[in-house]
Amino acid sequence: MDVLDLLWQLQKHDDNLSSLEKKLVALEQGEKIKQIANRMKKTEFRLTDLKFRMEQTEKDLSRNNFTLKDLDYKLNKTEKELYEGNISDIRQLGYLDKEKDLLRQQIDNKEMEILSQMEEMENLKKEFVEIEIDFKELKIEYGTLKKECKELIENLKKEIIKETLEKEKIVSQINEEVSRKYNQLKKIKGNAIVEIIDNKCSGCNVLLPTIIIDRLKFQNEIVYCENCGRILYYQK
Numbered sequence: 001m002d003v004l005d006l007l008w009q010l011q012k013h014d015d016n017l018s019s020l021e022k023k024l025v026a027l028e029q030g031e032k033i034k035q036i037a038n039r040m041k042k043t044e045f046r047l048t049d050l051k052f053r054m055e056q057t058e059k060d061l062s063r064n065n066f067t068l069k070d071l072d073y074k075l076n077k078t079e080k081e082l083y084e085g086n087i088s089d090i091r092q093l094g095y096l097d098k099e100k101d102l103l104r105q106q107i108d109n110k111e112m113e114i115l116s117q118m119e120e121m122e123n124l125k126k127e128f129v130e131i132e133i134d135f136k137e138l139k140i141e142y143g144t145l146k147k148e149c150k151e152l153i154e155n156l157k158k159e160i161i162k163e164t165l166e167k168e169k170i171v172s173q174i175n176e177e178v179s180r181k182y183n184q185l186k187k188i189k190g191n192a193i194v195e196i197i198d199n200k201c202s203g204c205n206v207l208l209p210t211i212i213i214d215r216l217k218f219q220n221e222i223v224y225c226e227n228c229g230r231i232l233y234y235q236k
C-alpha cells in the first residue's frame with residue numbers, strides 16, 4: 001500500500017475512533033439512566049408522602065369513629081331520659097331536649113366529616129396504586145437500560161481496542177515526518193487528507209491544476225492543496 005492509501009486508511013480509523021469515543025463518553029455519563037433515576041426518586045418521594053397522608057387520614061378516621069360512638073351513646077342516654085317519663089320537671093326536660101338536638105347536630109356533622117374522610121382515603125389509595133404501578137415500570141426500565149448500557153460500553157471498548165490496533169499497524173508503516181504532518185493537519189482542519197472529486201479539492205472546493213492531478217495519478221507522492229494545505233488523495 002502506498003503512503004497516500006495508508007494515510008487515507010489512517011484517517012478512516014481516526015474518524016471511527018473519535019466517533020466511538022464520543023459514544024462511549026455519552027454512554028458512561030448515561031444521561032437517560034440519570035433521568036430515569038431522577039424520576040424514580042421523585043416517584044418514591046410521592047409514594048412516601050401518600051403513605052404518610054393515608055396513615056394520617058386513617059388515624060383521623062378512627063378518632064372520629066370513636067367520637068361518633070360516644071355521641072351516639074350520649075344521644076341514646078338523653079333520649080331515654082327524655083322519653084321514659086321519669087323526669088317531670090319542665091325546665092329539665094327542656095334542657096334535655098336542647099341537649100338532644102345539639103347531639104343530633106354533632107352526630108350529623110361527624111358523619112359528614114367521616115364520609116368525606118373515607119372518600120379522601122379512597123382517592124389516596126387509588127393514587128397510591130397508580131403511582132406504585134408507574135414506579136414498578138420505571139424500575140424495570142432502569143434495570144434494562146443499565147444492563148443494555150453495560151453491554152454497549154463493553155462492545156465499544158472492544159471496538160476501540162480493535163481500531164487502535166489497526167491504526168497502530170498503519171502508523172508503523174508511515175514515516176515519522178509524514179505522520180507528524182498528518183496529525184498536525186488533522187488537529188487543525190478536522191480532516192488531513194481529502195479526496196479529489198471532479199478535479200476539485202473536497203476539503204476547500206478549489207479547482208486543482210491538471211498538473212497536480214496528473215502528479216497524483218502517476219506518482220506516489222504527497223501533494224498538498226495549495227489553497228487549504230490538506231493532503232490530496234486521488235482515488236485510483
Ligand SMILES: [Zn+2]
Nearest residue numbers: 201204225228
Ligand atoms: Zn483544498
